[in-house]
Amino acid sequence: MQEMMKARAKELLASGEVTRVIGWKKNEFDYDITPALFESAEEIDHDFVYDDFCGPNLSKFTFQHQKNDTKTLVFLKPCDSYSMTQLITEHRVNREALYLIGVPSYGKIDVEKIKADGMTGILSIKSEDGDVHVHTLYGDKTYAKYEVTSERCLNCKSKKHPIYDELMGFEGEVMENERFDEVAKLEAMTPEERFEFWRGELSRCIRCNACRNACPACTCETCIFDNPNSGVDQKAAKDTFEENMFHIIRAFHVAGRCTDCGECSRVCPQHIPLHLLNRKFIGDINKFYGTYQAGEEVGQRAPLTNFTKEDVEPDIVAKGGKV
Amino acid sequence: MLKILRSQLDELFALIAEKETLYIPTDATAGIAQFKKWENGMKMSDKLKTSRSAKDFFFPQTEDLVSFKKTGKKIDIIDPRTETEDFVIFGVRACDCRSFDILDRVFLAEPVDTYYKNRREHGTVVTLACSKPAETCFCQTFGIDPTAPAGDVSAWMTEDAVYFNANTEKGNAFVDVIKALATESDDTAVEAQKAATKEILAKLPIQNLKTEAFGGGKTEQYFKSPEWAELSEACLGCGTCTFVCPTCQCYDIRDFDTGHGIDRFRCWDSCMYSDFTKMAHGNPRLSQKERFRQRFMHKLVYYPENNEGIFGCVGCGRCVEKCPISMNIVKVMRTLAKEDEGK
Numbered sequence: 001m002q003e004m005m006k007a008r009a010k011e012l013l014a015s016g017e018v019t020r021v022i023g024w025k026k027n028e029f030d031y032d033i034t035p036a037l038f039e040s041a042e043e044i045d046h047d048f049v050y051d052d053f054c055g056p057n058l059s060k061f062t063f064q065h066q067k068n069d070t071k072t073l074v075f076l077k078p079c080d081s082y083s084m085t086q087l088i089t090e091h092r093v094n095r096e097a098l099y100l101i102g103v104p105s106y107g108k109i110d111v112e113k114i115k116a117d118g119m120t121g122i123l124s125i126k127s128e129d130g131d132v133h134v135h136t137l138y139g140d141k142t143y144a145k146y147e148v149t150s151e152r153c154l155n156c157k158s159k160k161h162p163i164y165d166e167l168m169g170f171e172g173e174v175m176e177n178e179r180f181d182e183v184a185k186l187e188a189m190t191p192e193e194r195f196e197f198w199r200g201e202l203s204r205c206i207r208c209n210a211c212r213n214a215c216p217a218c219t220c221e222t223c224i225f226d227n228p229n230s231g232v233d234q235k236a237a238k239d240t241f242e243e244n245m246f247h248i249i250r251a252f253h254v255a256g257r258c259t260d261c262g263e264c265s266r267v268c269p270q271h272i273p274l275h276l277l278n279r280k281f282i283g284d285i286n287k288f289y290g291t292y293q294a295g296e297e298v299g300q301r302a303p304l305t306n307f308t309k310e311d312v313e314p315d316i317v318a319k320g321g322k323v
Numbered sequence: 324m325l326k327i328l329r330s331q332l333d334e335l336f337a338l339i340a341e342k343e344t345l346y347i348p349t350d351a352t353a354g355i356a357q358f359k360k361w362e363n364g365m366k367m368s369d370k371l372k373t374s375r376s377a378k379d380f381f382f383p384q385t386e387d388l389v390s391f392k393k394t395g396k397k398i399d400i401i402d403p404r405t406e407t408e409d410f411v412i413f414g415v416r417a418c419d420c421r422s423f424d425i426l427d428r429v430f431l432a433e434p435v436d437t438y439y440k441n442r443r444e445h446g447t448v449v450t451l452a453c454s455k456p457a458e459t460c461f462c463q464t465f466g467i468d469p470t471a472p473a474g475d476v477s478a479w480m481t482e483d484a485v486y487f488n489a490n491t492e493k494g495n496a497f498v499d500v501i502k503a504l505a506t507e508s509d510d511t512a513v514e515a516q517k518a519a520t521k522e523i524l525a526k527l528p529i530q531n532l533k534t535e536a537f538g539g540g541k542t543e544q545y546f547k548s549p550e551w552a553e554l555s556e557a558c559l560g561c562g563t564c565t566f567v568c569p570t571c572q573c574y575d576i577r578d579f580d581t582g583h584g585i586d587r588f589r590c591w592d593s594c595m596y597s598d599f600t601k602m603a604h605g606n607p608r609l610s611q612k613e614r615f616r617q618r619f620m621h622k623l624v625y626y627p628e629n630n631e632g633i634f635g636c637v638g639c640g641r642c643v644e645k646c647p648i649s650m651n652i653v654k655v656m657r658t659l660a661k662e663d664e665g666k
Binding site for chain 1: 352354355357371374375384385390451455456457458509523526528529541553556557559560561562563565566567575577589592593596597598602643647648649650651653654
């Protein structure tokens with residue numbers, strides 16, 4: 001797949017159809033991948049990579065490349081493609097300036113799972129035929145790929161690309177998944193247990209804003225928490241209550257727009273399962289307004305910004321969310 | 324050199340905690356280690372390093388500096404400082420320990436930061452030598468020997484024992500406390516561990532990173548480098564690198580309206596943020612490229628220029644592990660050094 005992508009990118013650059021390519025490149029190790037901009041065939045030959053570590057969602061990186069005079073080629077995994085559709089729906093990117101190629105994703109490896117298993121001094125990781133070979137200074141180990149696949153990929157919502165100009169490989173299907181299982185566990189807790197759970201998780205937050213800045217649904221030009229005129233701007237919370245509020249407010253702000261791409265949890269340096277907040281909202285929206293997937297098609301009306309007679313009544317809150 | 328069996332570790336911690344508050348690295352949930360106040364039954368993490376650095380002990384993410392309370396026409400000015408108790412941090416790695424020297428040069432220089440100084444004076448640092456470095460480690464680049472960490476007391480942990488050596492007066496006091504459990508020992512086991520670790524260190528993938536191209540006097544050359552554009556291209560502008568960094572020392576001071584008065588507090592700031600050093604005229608660094616450049620210029624050029632050539636990085640590798648887009652000081656140094664070679 002990587003070679004096909006490189007060849008096609010070079011072809012499109014050569015023909016002048018696009019002048020920039022947004023893809024991934026490798027860094028120091030096999031597992032650290034940086035989103036990158038390529039402007040020549042040489043750069044693509046030298047650095048372009050597409051493998052089981054290309055987790056970063058490229059949809060948000062299109063922001064800086066929206067000039068209408070020339071097009072930018074962007075490679076999108078299925079989940080990136082949902083984010084892109086949502087960005088187009090919200091008029092946050094200029095569709096005309098983009099050339100979108102959908103590429104398949106067979107599940108991305110979460111290196112944190114390998115590290116959590118005690119592997120360190122990692123010199124190389126090779127993923128082939130369902131096996132992941134980890135070579136370290138302290139010995140080698142082979143995992144079955146599913147053992148080290150990221151949670152978001154194990155619970156893949158769809159292998160379909162809702163938007164593309166061109167598709168590479170086969171078009172996938174919307175997937176059956178168990179992504180609401182963790183949410184159900186939280187819902188089964190007593191309010192006190194749930195409060196303790198989130199206080200514990202959020203107490204690790206260092207307020208680096210990585211979740212917000214990586215999130216394709218967080219597209220405010222100036223975030224309310226960065227705006228001195230908002231009265232709530234803080235670089236760090238004055239107290240722990242505020243710290244929790246940051247995440248809860250953010251989750252509310254992306255409710256109905258979050259496609260569940262999982263970038264928030266991937267980038268969190270403190271391993272806070274932030275995606276569970278969003279999934280709770282997605283699950284509730286499904287329950288109260290009918291199944292809805294953000295980013296499924298351009299121009300769709302989100303349940304929270306649309307009125308239908310079937311909508312639940314506001315007293316759903318007093319009923320504790322029981323329909 | 325004093326020796327304590329690893330099977331006595333719980334006893335040791337209890338002994339220390341009897342006298343002073345003790346912090347040890349322990350496994351938090353979600354596979355990360357963090358320093359926590361020791362309590363009976365708490366197990367020490369076997370992870371190489373904590374997710375957050377140890378700088379929090381002396382330079383916490385937020386702290387109240389002063390409070391103003393208004394009652395009628397009277398305003399009370401309250402000094403909220405409570406940290407007057409001695410404490411011990413156990414298990415600080417050589418890289419984090421060096422970061423204290425770097426912070427000292429900032430906070431203990433005139434005018435002395437009394438909040439920082441207060442904590443520094445009350446803290447005893449017990450370091451722990453590394454024996455299983457990670458692929459992201461590059462402390463050797465900055466002249467740090469992870470097998471011989473500094474601190475008030477240096478410690479080495481082998482399979483069955485922990486060895487201690489005091490380096491300072493505070494260290495001597497610590498050693499006096501633990502003597503009840505310890506036996507005198509020669510350094511055979513420690514030297515053997517050092518030799519074994521050094522062999523591993525030589526094989527680390529980033530250990531060959533060099534600093535020759537950097538230091539004071541390089542401002543003009545690197546400030547204008549065309550490389551910054553590409554290096555900073557994918558930067559999200561989040562503060563992860565600065566907040567997990569043991570040497571990043573920038574902060575902001577804000578007033579928080581409590582409704583009955585004002586709490587003036589200080590919190591970490593990040594040069595990656597759009598409102599960093601924002602003044603009446605606006606922000607002097609308008610694009611992410613400039614903010615990104617500031618961070619690395621500070622560590623590699625400005626800091627050594629003002630501090631006898633000492634670099635503002637200790638090679639702990641946290642930014643290498645944590646950056647959401649995997650861009651870091653290693654990549655920056657390699658790219659700029661290559662450019663320097665070509666000149």
